Amino acid sequence: MKRRILTISVAAFIATTPAFAHYGMIIPNDPMISQADGRSVALTMSFSHPFELDGMMLDTPVSFSVTHEGTTTDLLGELQDATVMEDQGYTLDYPLDRPGTYIFSMEPQPYWEPAEDAFIIHYTKTYVTAYGDDEGWDTELGLKTEIVPLSKPFGLWEHNVFQGIVKMDGVAVPYAEVEVEFFNEDAAATAPDELMITQTVKADADGVFTYAPPSDGWWGFAALSTADYTLPQDGEDKAVELGAVIWVHFEEWTGQ
Amino acid sequence: MDRTVIRAVVLASVLVAAPFGAAAHQLTVFASVDCEAVLVEAKFSNGKAVQLAEVRVLDGENALLSTLAIGEDGTLSIPLDSVDHSGGLVIEVDTGSHDNYWIVTPDDIARNCQS
Numbered sequence: 001m002k003r004r005i006l007t008i009s010v011a012a013f014i015a016t017t018p019a020f021a022h023y024g025m026i027i028p029n030d031p032m033i034s035q036a037d038g039r040s041v042a043l044t045m046s047f048s049h050p051f052e053l054d055g056m057m058l059d060t061p062v063s064f065s066v067t068h069e070g071t072t073t074d075l076l077g078e079l080q081d082a083t084v085m086e087d088q089g090y091t092l093d094y095p096l097d098r099p100g101t102y103i104f105s106m107e108p109q110p111y112w113e114p115a116e117d118a119f120i121i122h123y124t125k126t127y128v129t130a131y132g133d134d135e136g137w138d139t140e141l142g143l144k145t146e147i148v149p150l151s152k153p154f155g156l157w158e159h160n161v162f163q164g165i166v167k168m169d170g171v172a173v174p175y176a177e178v179e180v181e182f183f184n185e186d187a188a189a190t191a192p193d194e195l196m197i198t199q200t201v202k203a204d205a206d207g208v209f210t211y212a213p214p215s216d217g218w219w220g221f222a223a224l225s226t227a228d229y230t231l232p233q234d235g236e237d238k239a240v241e242l243g244a245v246i247w248v249h250f251e252e253w254t255g256q
Numbered sequence: 257m258d259r260t261v262i263r264a265v266v267l268a269s270v271l272v273a274a275p276f277g278a279a280a281h282q283l284t285v286f287a288s289v290d291c292e293a294v295l296v297e298a299k300f301s302n303g304k305a306v307q308l309a310e311v312r313v314l315d316g317e318n319a320l321l322s323t324l325a326i327g328e329d330g331t332l333s334i335p336l337d338s339v340d341h342s343g344g345l346v347i348e349v350d351t352g353s354h355d356n357y358w359i360v361t362p363d364d365i366a367r368n369c370q371s
Contacts (some may be wrong), residue, residue, distance in 0.1 A: 035359060039367075099286045132356075133284045135303055 021179045021198040022113070023050050023220045024058075024124030024245050026104050031154040031249040033096055033130045040096055041128050043104060044082065046089035047111065050183040050220055051197045055085025062107040064090075067141055069100055099133030105141055110231055110240065119231050122222065122243035127153040142170065145244040147178075147223055150208065158216040158250045165207045166223040166244060172207030176223045180211050183218035183247075216252040220245060283354035287347045289336070291369035294360055296332040298349045305330030309351040316343020316362075341365060 029042040047058040064076045079090040096102065104126050110119040123143045134155070140148045150163040166176035180199045182189060191197045203209040203223070213219050223244040230237035282301045287294050298306040311332050313322040321339045326332045326349065339345065345360040 039364070098288070099284060131284070131286055131358075133286070133299075134301070 021049065021181050021222060022056070022111070022120055022122065022243075023048060023181060023222055024106060024108055024122035024243065025050060025183070025220065026106055026124055026126040026247060027183065027218060028104070028126060028128050031126070031128050033128060035131055040093050041102070041130075043092045043094060043126075044084055044089065045079070045091070045106060046084035046087070047108060047122070048085050048087075049181075050218075051181050051189070051191070053085050053184055053187060055087030055089065056111070057088045058084075058090065059088070059109045059111075061090075062109055064092075064106045065104075066094065067103045067105065067139060068098070069136065072141075075104075096128075096130040099131035099135075100129070101134060101136035101139065102128045102130060103136070103139055103141060104128065105143065107143075112233055112238075116241070118239040118241050119233070120241045120243065121227075122245045124243075124245040124247070126247045129154050140167070143244070144169065145173075145223065145225060145242045147221055147244045147246040149246065149248075153246060153248045156248065156250045157253050159212055159214070159253070160250065161210050161212045162219070162221070162248050162250075163208060163210045164221065164246065166203050166209065167207065168225060168242075168244075173203065173223070173225065174205045174207055176203040176207055176209070176225065177201075178203060178209045178211070179222045179224060180213075181220050181222075182213070182215070183220065185217065189215075213250050216250045218247055218249050220247050283349065283351065283356045285347065285349045285356040285358045287345075287358040287360050289360055289365050289368050291336070293336055294334045294341075294345065294347065296326070296334065296347050296349065296358070298326060298330050298356075300354075306349065306351055309349050312346075312348040312350065313339055314346040314348065315340050316345070318346065321345075336365075 025046045025048055027044045030037055033041055046055055048055045064079055065072050065074050079092055082089050082091040106124045110121050113120050123145055137152045138149055145168045147164040147166055150165060166173045178201050201209050201211050225242050227240035227242050231240055285298050287296045296311055298309060306326055307328050309326045311324045311326050313334060315321050324332060344362050346357055348357040
């Protein structure tokens with residue numbers, strides 16, 4: 001009974017006051033493209049609360065690119081406007097001409113969040129492997145802030161651990177706080193307590209964090225920090241939250 | 257349904273499809289195509305190029321067209337005019353202990369050779 005009541009009250013809370021973690025999102029139709037899947041990947045970009053499926057405005061990003069075999073290509077002009085979770089987002093069909101790991105990365109414009117009295121900038125990325133070749137899966141892009149995968153960021157079974165190292169300006173961040181949230185695509189997941197919508201882990205002294213998800217699907221990891229600069233809003237200097245976001249897909253276990 | 261039958265079905269329907277995970281997943285085979293040739297590339301999952309392997313070229317009906325040796329750099333160029341590629345091609349690479357393949361579909365050829 002208690003569990004049911006909590007679920008109902010959380011549902012009501014979610015419906016009226018989305019107040020959980022913000023996430024930049026880059027979600028491919030498949031993180032592992034085989035030759036059976038065709039010769040391209042379809043990407044959907046948004047800024048949202050992924051568990052509640054609550055979208056927010058994603059203005060034209062500052063940058064959107066793909067990195068493959070050490071070469072980074074600007075794709076900003078290729079983005080197509082789309083409505084994602086009932087708000088502004090983007091889509092992109094990108095041809096995969098060769099095998100290997102493709103890392104799609106986005107720097108959004110600063111998002112003013114009055115509720116937090118701060119701007120939010122989430123440096124967001126997703127790794128996609130093509131044609132059975134996982135070379136490049138541990139690529140570090142050199143973003144302002146970034147989660148560098150220590151576990152291969154695709155081809156993971158549900159319940160496997162995912163490990164990454166949180167970096168800021170290329171340097172590991174000791175004891176960085178990492179928020180973890182499930183992309184509740186079909187709205188089937190419910191949370192018995194609002195604290196379980198966004199889970200939090202801390203990195204160790206070397207900036208390494210570990211998390212094991214309870215189910216298959218897309219999981220977002222956001223390492224948050226406060227920038228050493230401010231941005232103006234209504235004549236005042238406001239803090240800037242920087243997020244290093246990586247999206248990782250865990251596959252359903254098919255064994256007995 | 258064995259792998260050969262699946263491949264035949266796939267090519268006959270001119271769909272891009274591959275069978276379930278190749279038994280020797282440690283070997284990666286890829287083939288790109290332009291108007292002149294199919295370039296086959298084979299490497300192991302550690303990134304090392306295959307240096308010794310047999311390359312079998314089959315047509316869309318799964319008939320063997322040619323058997324060739326891969327180069328020491330793990331690549332092989334197959335001139336398009338040397339094979340009947342109208343129904344697509346299956347490129348099999350077999351090192352003796354590992355094997356895998358890539359399907360070159362008619363769409364792949366058309367897309368990369370617009371003329």
